[in-house]
Amino acid sequence: MGPGPRYQELADELREAIQAEATVLGVQLVDGAKLPTEPELADHYQSGRGTIRAALAGLAAEGLIETRGRAGTYIRRLPLLEYNVDAEHPRRRDRTGTVTDTWSSVVRESGREPSQDFKFRIEPATVVIADRLNVAVNDLVVVREMFRYVNDIPWSVQTTFYPYEIAKACGLDTPTDIAEGTVRRMAARGYVEDRIVHEISSRPARADERERFDLAPGVSVLLFRRLATAKDVVTRLTVEILPADRNIITHLTDNSEGA
DSSP states (O other), X not given: OOOOOHHHHHHHHHHHHHHTTOEETTXXXXXXXXXXXXXXXXXHHTOOHHHHHHHHHHHHHTTSEEEOGGGOEEEOOOOOEEEETTOOOTTOOOTTSXXXXXXXXXXXXXXXXXXXXXXXXXXXXXXXXXXXXXXXXXXXXXXXXXXXXXXXXXXXXXXXXXXXXXXXXXXXXXXXXXXXXXXXXXXXXXXXXXXXXXXXXXXXXXXXXXXXXXXXXXXXXXXXXXXXXXXXXXXXXXXXXXXXXXXXXXXXXXXSTTO
16 A cells, blocks of 8 residues: 555654654744744645645644634644543552542543542433433433543543432432542442443534633544443443543553463
8 A cells, every 4th residue: 555645644744743842944843832834834845735734634633733813823732641441440559649539540640630520410311321221211310420620621521320229329329529439439339340331432522512622623522431330230321521632542452371
């Protein structure tokens, strides 16, 4: 297979330069730096302005740059937060030395500071939620929602639905945050999650999400769903919305002998 389109090659080269904070035409490509103009880039890379424009459009869709009208195009780079799909484990050990929820531990281990706004409600299960939680439509479910920040920057929204009886038995049916995290709380009450189905997809950000997360035009969001069970009993459905310009989801498969 031959090389891809020229604009894609340029996008790859510029992306690597941005990630390395390299210098192009006398400009160090750090967060907030103004890119050289399209004619300057076209001359530097010996390409047409249309090719340069297509390459920049791809980088804008990734959230690496943003155009501010006549002011020009600027580097917009947030350090990625890596989240492993296997991090939610009731017996995990926090490297920070404190007992906190999984997400807060991951953020602190990256050298940053987490914070979150917590919302709580009890509502009848919709058809979709009832099917996932294996309850009847209109049965009560407890909904715990977290709007999360990293160093005060809006980072993600996590909404988790629990069957009411399980939430009540585990003390999740009250409008208070749980410092150790709900997975640990449920495990302490006898609901040790032994199976989690992960679903990861993406879609274009909606208008309200673009505003909430201050997303550059074209940036997508990741949808990260987890359906957990404990001894074949569904314990929760977690739905998380993560802007793709600041989050990466990882998974490690260990195929070594004895794993």
